[in-house]
Amino acid sequence: MPLPRKAPAPLEYPYFERLPLSTLITDIGCLVTNDPAHGTGPLGLLADAAVVVEAGRIAWVGHAASAPAADEHYDADDRTLIPGFVDSHAHLVFAGDRTAEFNARMSGQAYTAGGIRTTVAATRAATDAELDTNLTRFIEEALRQGTTTIECKSGYGLTVADEARALRIAASHTPETTYLGAHVVAPEYADDPAGYVDLVTGEMLDACAPHARWVDVFCENGAFDGDQARAILKAGQERGLIPRVHANQLSYGPGVQLAVELGAASADHCTHLTDADVAALASSDTVATLLPGAEFSTRAAYPDARRLLDAGATVALSTDCNPGSSFTTSMAFCIAVAVREMGMTPDEAVHAATVGGARALRRTDVGSITVGARADLLLLDAPSHVHLAYRPGVPLTAAVWRAGVREV
Ligand code: NIG
Numbered sequence: 001m002p003l004p005r006k007a008p009a010p011l012e013y014p015y016f017e018r019l020p021l022s023t024l025i026t027d028i029g030c031l032v033t034n035d036p037a038h039g040t041g042p043l044g045l046l047a048d049a050a051v052v053v054e055a056g057r058i059a060w061v062g063h064a065a066s067a068p069a070a071d072e073h074y075d076a077d078d079r080t081l082i083p084g085f086v087d088s089h090a091h092l093v094f095a096g097d098r099t100a101e102f103n104a105r106m107s108g109q110a111y112t113a114g115g116i117r118t119t120v121a122a123t124r125a126a127t128d129a130e131l132d133t134n135l136t137r138f139i140e141e142a143l144r145q146g147t148t149t150i151e152c153k154s155g156y157g158l159t160v161a162d163e164a165r166a167l168r169i170a171a172s173h174t175p176e177t178t179y180l181g182a183h184v185v186a187p188e189y190a191d192d193p194a195g196y197v198d199l200v201t202g203e204m205l206d207a208c209a210p211h212a213r214w215v216d217v218f219c220e221n222g223a224f225d226g227d228q229a230r231a232i233l234k235a236g237q238e239r240g241l242i243p244r245v246h247a248n249q250l251s252y253g254p255g256v257q258l259a260v261e262l263g264a265a266s267a268d269h270c271t272h273l274t275d276a277d278v279a280a281l282a283s284s285d286t287v288a289t290l291l292p293g294a295e296f297s298t299r300a301a302y303p304d305a306r307r308l309l310d311a312g313a314t315v316a317l318s319t320d321c322n323p324g325s326s327f328t329t330s331m332a333f334c335i336a337v338a339v340r341e342m343g344m345t346p347d348e349a350v351h352a353a354t355v356g357g358a359r360a361l362r363r364t365d366v367g368s369i370t371v372g373a374r375a376d377l378l379l380l381d382a383p384s385h386v387h388l389a390y391r392p393g394v395p396l397t398a399a400v401w402r403a404g405v406r407e408v
């Protein structure tokens with residue numbers, strides 16, 4: 001298998017123009033480093049802490065009393081500093097709205113993959129500028145809530161030109177772009193799914209691969225079966241894309257085993273898992289990415305995070321933000337639901353929403369507050385990170401830095 005062609009650019013250039021020389025953030029009541037070497041437990045918790053940011057990166061972490069001097073000073077006022085959220089699964093290049101479908105579901109109708117085609121029609125009809133405006137709005141909305149890294153999939157174009165433009169637009173906002181031409185079979189190919197798989201593995205892949213880091217497939221009844229998914233993911237791998245899989249969302253199926261077989265970075269949803277699926281995830285590097293917004297908004301049973309964690313799997317939490325099954329950009333909401341409904345402790349959920357997401361994106365420069373990491377920081381107006389679950393629905397964002405630049 002070829003090595004991934006692209007690692008994401010560590011810092012985007014416009015940041016440098018806006019950076020102070022160095023900033024000391026001090027009087028941090030509770031610091032989540034995600035480095036057990038720095039403090040207590042897997043979150044590496046430190047009280048009375050300080051952090052120095054320099055040239056967009058973390059330059060120093062420790063107790064406030066021994067902090068070095070810096071050019072600028074920010075008083076955290078005894079509040080909580082955590083790594084910016086890493087949302088490793090989102091579908092943000094789209095147009096249109098599916099309020100009616102949501103309303104129907106809340107009146108008892110079931111969610112099906114078919115609703116995706118409604119968004120495909122609206123997305124194809126939109127201009128590049130409209131799609132870019134929508135995407136910008138969602139990324140800014142997420143940033144205001146502390147998300148400093150976000151993945152973005154195609155999948156609402158389903159023609160060569162529409163998939164390629166979705167990825168081109170996404171790539172101008174994030175290096176974490178995912179080719180999801182295999183979201184559902186395009187309407188034009190309803191009677192020829194094999195022909196659509198040929199397109200997705202051929203001409204569409206050629207047009208999309210230059211703009212993508214990842215390849216994804218919705219492996220599900222009504223979308224793509226195991227053999228189709230394997231062919232699509234392998235074709236992507238041959239072009240240097242790394243697989244991630246929409247797996248076992250609506251039913252039991254081959255998605256998780258396929259993800260592990262192909263060394264995918266992540267198997268996403270993981271709602272219906274056999275013991276063998278759990279064991280496969282636990283003994284692999286494939287992260288189990290759980291998306292509680294989807295079960296919330298489709299009124300479905302939640303995945304069992306406890307079972308995965310107890311088996312030793314790495315778990316990430318993400319929004320799955322999309323207009324059909326999960327129209328939220330709020331990682332805090334996902335944390336609260338995961339704690340209340342999926343058997344996670346608040347510490348585990350915060351871990352999954354930060355460094356868990358980073359692992360699902362194979363990133364070591366984000367998701368933790370350690371020397372050398374990108375200075376992506378979320379200051380919470382709360383005495384501890386537990387408040388993310390304890391105070392559901394309450395806006396706790398006090399400040400956000402992305403690559404050392406104060407954004408909120
Ligand atoms: O991850 N499962 C497939 N894709 C999305 C839903 C997309 C839609 O309904 O528009 C998801 O939930």
Ligand code: FE
Pocket residue numbers: 089091246320322
């Ligand atoms: Fe999704």
